[in-house]
Amino acid sequence: MDPIAARPPLPRVTDGSPGPVAALDGVSVRRFTTGQVILDDVSWSVRPGEHWALLGANGAGKTTVLRLIGAVVHPTSGTVEVLGHRLGRVDVRELRARIGLVSSSQKVSLDATAHTVVLTGATGTVQPLWGKYDAAVRERASLLLAELECKDLADRPFGVCSGGQRARVLIARALMSDPALLLLDEPFNALDLPSREDLIDTMHRLAAGRPELATITVTHHLEELSPAIGHALLLKEGRVRAQGPVAEVLTGARMSDCFGRPVEVARLDGRWLARSGRTLPA
Known part of the structure; x- marks a missing residue:
């Protein structure tokens, strides 16, 4: 039986609408060795089809939030x-298989072709498990490469792909398990301008083509957000400073509060711009 087809549907709330794909309620995380507070009383939920930006300065707790939702770590409280499924009451290995993760720091074989890298998404492994990939799985990998507009990279070693090409291949890999939730941890890291714009276009098309897919994108730059991003969460020193629709959250006042310096924000044709609000000397 196809493991994807066999998965149970998402839980639904009392009004019949889909329940959240991820929900944090009063979550705190403390470092065991030092007692340092990493997250403090964070409550947040993400529903199917929503696309969230997760923003904050270095050390704000963004990566820890992704690790919680990715079932990699458990909360302190x-x-x-x-x-x-509630963490602590579910086999996290099975849960992780249903969550797509894209990160520039992911370990994949640089010698493997792009098609092989995508195939490993079916087994969640670094090295391919060839006995697990039947004709249908191989065809799915090819279709995902085509969907991400990198079909011509199928036989190219991952290590010689450009940064933007690697990012799209990793997204195709994450989609092999047909996840309901896609986590993107700074996917634009080290990309040049054309590669960044290509990836933004890719994310916009992906949102349009997969209406039930929810995404959470961690980034430092508003310019990296696709027009599909409809919600934002701002973190500062482990606490939520603001969350909700982007028009209400990505304001100069809220961004200035989050980053601790004057920030000016503008929006043009669905894309965001941000710069320092400080006045420079003439």
Whole structure:
């Protein structure tokens, strides 16, 4: 039986609408060795089809939030539910298989072709498990490469792909498990301007073509947000400073509060711009 087809549907709330794909309730995380507070009383939920930006200065707790939702770590206090399952009451290995993750620091074989890298998304492994990939799985990998507009990279070693090409291949890999939730941890890291714009276009098309897919994108730059991003969460020193629709959250006042310096924000044709609000000497 196809493991994707066999998965249970997302839980639904009492009004019949889909329940959240991820929900944090009063979550705190403290470093065991030092007692340092990394997250403090964070409550947040993400529903199917929503696209969130997760913003904050270095050390704000963004990566820890992704690790919680990705079922990599557990909270010190509070509850985390992902795809209807509460952490601590579910086999996290099975849960991780249903969550797509894209990060520039992911370990994949540089010698493997792009098609092989995508195939490993079906097994969640660094090296391919050839016995697990039947004709249908191989065809799915090819279709995902085509969907991400990198079909011509199928036989190219991953290590010689450009940064932007690697990012799209990794997104195709993350989609192999048909996840309900896609986590993107600074996917634009080290990309040049054309590669960044190509990836933004890719994310916009992906949102349009997969209406039930929810995404969370961690970034430092508003310019990297696609027009599909409809919600934002601002973190500062482990606490939520603002969350909600982008028009209400990505304002100069809220961004200035989050980053601790004057920030000016503008929006043009669905794209965001931000710069320092400080006045430079003549």
